[in-house]
Amino acid sequence: MLAEYAVALADLVEAEGRALRRGLALLGWAFMLIAVAGALLLCGLALWIWALYLFIVLWLPPVLAAALTGGFVLLAAGVIAWMVMRTVL
Secondary structure, three states, X not given: OHHHHHHHHHHHHHHHHHHXXXXXXXXXXXXXXXXXXXXXHHHHHHHHHXXXXXXXXXXXXXXXXXXXXXXXXHHHHHHHHHHHHHHHO
């Protein structure tokens, strides 16, 4: 009778181990896909910023266009940080 409980416990541990391995594999894939999506998001934002610079440089010298674009990016980052702080705090 004790042996049957030991065998049942070993089977349970084996099944839980397989489920854990499968879950960790899925979690790894999820993290990889999130990293790829994050990299693509950063590339897209960089292209938008570059497009803004190219649009502004049509009317202003490159130095002023770069300064204005950088100021816009800093303003957008500040607004996002303010929204996060207002939501969290």
